[in-house]
Amino acid sequence: xxxxxxxxxAVGYLLIVRILVLGAGFxxxxxxxxxxxxxxxxxxxxxxxxxxxxxxxxxxVGDRLEIVLVDxxxxxxxxxxxxxxxxxxxxxxxxxxxxxxxxxxxxRFVNSTVRAxxxxxxxxxxxxxxxxxxxxxxxxxxxxxxxxxxxxxxGGHEFYTVAGAFALREVLARFGGGRVVVAVTSxxxxxxxxxxxxxxxxxxxxxxxxLRDASQISLVMPLGSPIPPSPxxxxxxxxxFAERGIxxxxxxxxxxxxxxRRLALLSDGDAMxxxxxxxxxxxxxxxxxxxxxxxxxxWIPVDSLTLETRFPQVYAVGDVTSVGTPKAGVFAxxxxxxxxxxxxxxxxxxxPEATYGGRGICYLEFxxxxxxxxxxxxxxxxxxxxxxxxxxxxxxxxxxxxxVSRIGRWFASxxxx
Numbered sequence: 001x002x003x004x005x006x007x008x009x010a011v012g013y014l015l016i017v018r019i020l021v022l023g024a025g026f027x028x029x030x031x032x033x034x035x036x037x038x039x040x041x042x043x044x045x046x047x048x049x050x051x052x053x054x055x056x057x058x059x060x061v062g063d064r065l066e067i068v069l070v071d072x073x074x075x076x077x078x079x080x081x082x083x084x085x086x087x088x089x090x091x092x093x094x095x096x097x098x099x100x101x102x103x104x105x106x107x108r109f110v111n112s113t114v115r116a117x118x119x120x121x122x123x124x125x126x127x128x129x130x131x132x133x134x135x136x137x138x139x140x141x142x143x144x145x146x147x148x149x150x151x152x153x154x155g156g157h158e159f160y161t162v163a164g165a166f167a168l169r170e171v172l173a174r175f176g177g178g179r180v181v182v183a184v185t186s187x188x189x190x191x192x193x194x195x196x197x198x199x200x201x202x203x204x205x206x207x208x209x210x211l212r213d214a215s216q217i218s219l220v221m222p223l224g225s226p227i228p229p230s231p232x233x234x235x236x237x238x239x240x241f242a243e244r245g246i247x248x249x250x251x252x253x254x255x256x257x258x259x260x261r262r263l264a265l266l267s268d269g270d271a272m273x274x275x276x277x278x279x280x281x282x283x284x285x286x287x288x289x290x291x292x293x294x295x296x297x298x299w300i301p302v303d304s305l306t307l308e309t310r311f312p313q314v315y316a317v318g319d320v321t322s323v324g325t326p327k328a329g330v331f332a333x334x335x336x337x338x339x340x341x342x343x344x345x346x347x348x349x350x351x352p353e354a355t356y357g358g359r360g361i362c363y364l365e366f367x368x369x370x371x372x373x374x375x376x377x378x379x380x381x382x383x384x385x386x387x388x389x390x391x392x393x394x395x396x397x398x399x400x401x402x403x404v405s406r407i408g409r410w411f412a413s414x415x416x417x
Contacts, residue, residue: 020133026329155259156277178275230386
């Protein structure tokens with residue numbers, strides 16, 4: 001086996017590099033797309049070994065540069081698309097983007113489950129075989145555990161998994177109104193705006209069916225405000241909650257459900273009756289990541305600027321890390337961009353200089369075709385900051401363009417739009 005930096009001394013480039021990316025969410029897709037573009041750039045540069053390889057059969061190029069992307073799912077689904085399906089605004093078939101349709105030069109997708117990771121050897125064992133790498137990137141996200149909250153599986157519903165959100169479409173279609181509780185069951189949890197969005201979309205859903213006057217909507221969250229980094233966004237949400245009669249219960253969690261009495265038992269000892277419970281389930285790092293010895297306090301610690309783990313040539317991005325930003329796709333995307341740039345520099349034999357700035361721009365759904373844009377930045381050692389634009393119909397259209405542009409870049413073979 002060659003070393004991670006076996007190079008051609010004449011040109012100063014890596015002679016062979018094998019990049020293994022575990023997880024094809026926001027982080028894995030953004031990373032492999034950028035690496036694919038890096039591959040194309042290197043192959044077109046004059047007077048370097050990649051230009052020479054580019055004139056050879058494609059299999060020969062593949063022998064020198066290998067990018068493998070592994071995920072157990074068959075397709076990608078945006079987080080906000082789960083809510084679209086759940087509330088009947090889109091069909092499931094329209095929001096699933098099959099990985100089999102991915103066409104990225106230099107990238108091989110493997111649809112398989114990761115069973116073991118050796119961060120020292122930079123090796124992963126999957127149901128499809130064992131993969132060795134020179135550079136390993138862990139982007140496996142967070143696993144969701146509704147069973148970890150007593151009574152949730154028996155007496156409520158979770159809307160954070162694809163299966164859970166899609167199944168709720170039929171549940172909501174049959175719901176005749178009543179007491180709706182949207183609640184978080186533990187911290188941390190990904191996409192912090194999602195519970196607020198769900199409460200607002202539930203208001204729109206019930207109103208459209210003539211059931212709102214016969215219903216109550218309560219939102220239980222462990223935060224003091226809906227979006228703490230952005231006071232403007234929090235104020236807009238709280239104002240909208242008041243206008244639409246949504247009860248806001250901050251600084252609390254739901255610890256348990258009593259399915260027989262239809263009660264949500266809160267962390268402060270209070271109890272809340274419900275007819276329909278929509279819960280954010282417990283989040284944990286995948287067990288394969290924990291068993292690999294990659295985690296501290298439940299998540300993978302990384303350098304906040306470089307996304308490097310304590311293992312040489314092993315990076316981690318997205319929800320699986322404790323980098324200090326919210327667990328949300330837009331932050332995973334930004335982290336992946338930095339890792340791609342750093343890997344590209346290493347491939348070229350240059351010192352990597354790209355660093356992560358902790359910025360993310362996400363869309364906040366208010367219902368009734370109104371969407372806001374929240375711009376937040378998390379810098380190590382400083383309080384997070386955030387601004388708000390909207391809500392408006394124009395930003396709702398921008399949200400659609402955001403999704404279209406990502407799918408075009410991640411799955412198509414051409415240049416990014």
